[in-house]
Amino acid sequence: MTISGWALELARDDLTRTSLIDVDVPEPGEGEAVLRVDRVGLTANNVTYGVLGDAFRYWQFFPASDGFGRVPLWGFSEVVASTVPGVEIGQRLYGYLPMASHLVVQPVRVDERGFRDGSPHRADLPSPYNAYALTTGDTAYEPDREDLQILFRPLFFTSFMLADQLEDNDVYGARTVLLSSASSKTAYGSAFLLHGGATEVVGLTSASNLAFTESLGCYDRVLSYDDVETLPTDVPTAYLDLAGSTPLRRQLHTHLGDALVKDLVVGVTQQDTSPAGTLDGPRPAAFFAPDQMTKRTADWGRAELDERFGQAWQRFAPKVQQWVDVVVSQGPEALRDVWLEVLGGTSAPRTGHVLQL
Ligand SMILES: NC(=O)c1ccc[n+]([C@@H]2O[C@H](COP(=O)([O-])OP(=O)(O)OC[C@H]3O[C@@H](n4cnc5c(N)ncnc54)[C@H](OP(=O)(O)O)[C@@H]3O)[C@@H](O)[C@H]2O)c1
Numbered sequence: 001m002t003i004s005g006w007a008l009e010l011a012r013d014d015l016t017r018t019s020l021i022d023v024d025v026p027e028p029g030e031g032e033a034v035l036r037v038d039r040v041g042l043t044a045n046n047v048t049y050g051v052l053g054d055a056f057r058y059w060q061f062f063p064a065s066d067g068f069g070r071v072p073l074w075g076f077s078e079v080v081a082s083t084v085p086g087v088e089i090g091q092r093l094y095g096y097l098p099m100a101s102h103l104v105v106q107p108v109r110v111d112e113r114g115f116r117d118g119s120p121h122r123a124d125l126p127s128p129y130n131a132y133a134l135t136t137g138d139t140a141y142e143p144d145r146e147d148l149q150i151l152f153r154p155l156f157f158t159s160f161m162l163a164d165q166l167e168d169n170d171v172y173g174a175r176t177v178l179l180s181s182a183s184s185k186t187a188y189g190s191a192f193l194l195h196g197g198a199t200e201v202v203g204l205t206s207a208s209n210l211a212f213t214e215s216l217g218c219y220d221r222v223l224s225y226d227d228v229e230t231l232p233t234d235v236p237t238a239y240l241d242l243a244g245s246t247p248l249r250r251q252l253h254t255h256l257g258d259a260l261v262k263d264l265v266v267g268v269t270q271q272d273t274s275p276a277g278t279l280d281g282p283r284p285a286a287f288f289a290p291d292q293m294t295k296r297t298a299d300w301g302r303a304e305l306d307e308r309f310g311q312a313w314q315r316f317a318p319k320v321q322q323w324v325d326v327v328v329s330q331g332p333e334a335l336r337d338v339w340l341e342v343l344g345g346t347s348a349p350r351t352g353h354v355l356q357l
Contacts, residue, residue: 006332007100008339009068012059015050015343018336019068026104033082035093035103035132040075041150042338042353044184044269044345047071051271060125062098070098071339072129073355075150077103086110094141094149095132099335101357105132113137126290140310147326148317151352152185156320159189160312161292162240162266166194168292172262174238176200178231178252181242181269182222183209183349188323190240191218192316200235204228204243212349216323229255236261241284244268246276253279269345324352331357 005025011017028034049058050071062070079091084107093114097103108118114133122130135141141149171177177194179187182203191201195218203219213222223230228251231237237259239252244267253260260281276284296305325348329338338353347353 005101009064012069028081028083031106033084033087033105034080035077036080037097037357038076040073040355042342047343072096074154092135093132096129128290147354155186156189158186158289161289162190163193165292171199172238174236174261176235176237178202178237179240180204183213184242187242209349233259238262241265242267243270245270245272246274249276253281325350326352328354
């Protein structure tokens with residue numbers, strides 16, 4: 001064994017406390033393959049995996065030392081060793097990866113599109129996170145747009161399923177859709193899909209991100225968090241909450257009163273998990289993209305869902321290319337620095353962090 005692997009572990013009770021450790025490069029056992037983590041993205045979504053690591057079992061994907069966790073990242077890996085027929089050295093796959101140099105998987109349902117990791121500790125976790133897609137079997141794969149795929153594939157899929165859930169429910173009777181953390185990639189993806197329909201799309205963001213968010217052109221209006229009380233109280237409004245701020249939630253419920261017809265919790269960019277307590281208006285409901293995906297797979301079948309998502313992505317990709325500055329950093333130390341930056345919320349909203357590991 002060569003000791004040239006590494007893992008970046010985070011204290012589960014203090015995500016600023018990092019530990020970069022040397023680990024052996026694993027050898028595959030019977031029925032296993034070893035993936036080398038190659039190129040990944042890092043956004044507030046990954047921070048949320050850490051913030052909600054216990055509640056939503058995100059720590060369970062990639063086991064770590066006691067009290068520590070390996071935050072999941074999305075990106076590309078390469079097969080470097082395998083004992084599984086059909087999983088061959090050199091294959092490139094898109095999927096869920098740890099903050100580490102390598103991942104051992106137990107490929108099952110191997111076909112020309114890729115495989116699923118059948119490792120027992122992942123068996124009861126949401127299934128979309130266990131799929132590894134071969135670049136050669138993915139019709140949507142574009143080699144020159146790898147970084148956009150790294151950054152946006154999971155986020156825009158969420159944006160797509162969120163916009164779809166709204167349309168599927170007649171926007172809950174709302175005439176305005178209000179998104180917090182409107183400068184986030186997931187929020188503006190949904191705004192892009194909802195914009196131009198019958199419903200007004202309003203963004204809420206930090207004062208410092210207002211100009212950026214307005215410049216996207218996918219919101220009818222953008223307000224800073226300080227201006228929440230200028231929202232009209234006689235227009236049925238659905239709140240899509242990506243900020244996850246409890247004080248903001250309480251302020252909106254009190255201000256909008258009966259006009260607030262839906263409150264969907266999508267994210268927690270502000271890392272506030274304090275309970276909202278008793279609220280005026282609708283109870284907050286959690287949005288989880290895989291749930292709406294399961295519903296639409298039953299309604300439409302997987303092929304049609306993929307087709308519709310592919311069409312939405314083809315419309316979005318040329319736009320978002322102009323909205324993001326991809327910043328590529330190299331190696332595990334850079335991964336730690338970028339983690340601390342994204343965790344601290346100091347990245348500009350135009351920045352899309354990609355790590356070449
Ligand atoms: N439910 C689901 O299935 C699902 C799936 C995917 C993503 N999400 C959630 O969507 C949210 C957005 O993720 P993303 O990856 O799209 O984000 P992103 O593009 O990295 O978002 C950056 C924006 O988030 C806000 N922000 C980031 N860090 C912050 C901090 N430390 N303190 C305060 N605000 C901070 C700022 O927006 P503002 O100034 O505009 O507030 C910032 O411009 C995440 O919470 C993620 O978990 C949910």
